Amino acid sequence: MNTWKGYKRADGAYGARNLVAVISTADNSNFIARRVSQAVKGTIPLCPCFGRGEIGEDMEQHIRTMAGMGSNPNVHSAVVVSLEPVIAEKIAEKIRQTGKEAAVFCIDECKDTIRCVEQAVRAAEKMVIQASMEERIETSMEHLVLGVECGGSDTTSGIVSNPALGYVADKLIDLGGTVIMSETTEWMGAESNLLGRAVSEAVGEKIVKAVRWYEDYIQSIGVDLNGFNPAPDNIKGGLSTIEEKALGSIKKGGSKAIEDVLSYSRRPKGKGLYLMDAPTGGVENTTGLSAAGCQLILFSTGKGNPMGNPVAPTVKVTGNARTASASAYNIDVDLSAVLTEERTADWAGEELYAKTVQYANGKMTSSEVLDEVEIAVSRRGFTV
């Protein structure tokens, strides 16, 4: 299976899904986006926290991230709803640059909520009908950008599921594809492995600098990271320290050379393995991955975590037989036979690779069916 089937977009990328995005520019317009999405089948609402009152780099990051999700190959076209048109047009313009249609509707011009919802619903309806004419066509794995993420980790994550994600990451890169691994705090204690794989000293320095930023921040606010990361559920699952969690966590990125360290929600410029400097929370993290263009995310879990990104289908993978059984309706791929039946790591990797292709081809994940649509755009400062 060295090919998959996707929707070809004007910029040459391929979508694993064919969505119409209803993007709210800030929290003050989320209710409009939700109502539009509820009214039109085939749309997804993208509703951020904050957005209004962000300043400097945070505002730039907010716009880049919302536009990044709208520009994701999984999105056919987008409706942008907003209080005012300036930020909405900035987001829409970035989406249009990828060749997609993006229409803006603002309270400022529509004058009231009902009229804004109505106009946006009319636009979204036309876009969904247009999108329905698209057909999947066969393409190579080099057109797949895969995000790897873990959440609700326990010791089985480092033994079974993260190594299986790493196997898929290596295989995809051998076939010309791209993989993004993030969660900077979980590089802490695993630097010797990562630095040895950086393509240049400059990339290695970026890794060190990214981790140091978090260590300096932890120092500046005077907290013990333990209890926050590892979180209480990780500790209950047997992980005692951030170093132990990190060494299990980075296995999900495989063993290939690290091409570069991207800042939050930025797109990789080439193929291969990239790191993204992003916080570890699943929703915030997958928002950054989907905005960077990942069409699919493999999400490894031990204790279970039901979240899913609305733009990039989020495939839940576990090596914990108890979780696979107790949370069967939140788990997409069960690899626990590695421990219960002593199957090999290669078996788990091949099994997961085959499933990855199925999900890229359109098989729905549990979180898609259950309509999980949470996003959270990362920021480093405060709103003013």
Added chain:
Amino acid sequence: MKTIVKFEEKDNVAVVLVDSKENQEFCLGGEKIVSIEKIPYGHKIALQEMKKGDTVYKYGEPVARCTSDIEKGSWVHVHNVESIRGLGHR
């Protein structure tokens, strides 16, 4: 079914894959290791005696520091080890 996993030769802990009872015997590459207390599923067992301040190795890498002396066969977790990194409160 695997009941215990050790990753690298250098490791001084292993992971148990059952809810271990006191005096439960595990076989690790021909060697026997006996738990001296209950150890929950997925948690670590000490493969040798360790002293306060010693480094705990898992995956062949340092993952923690002992905050008290640890007997062979003990449960190794947040009650007797701590992180080396991320200690902003000190």
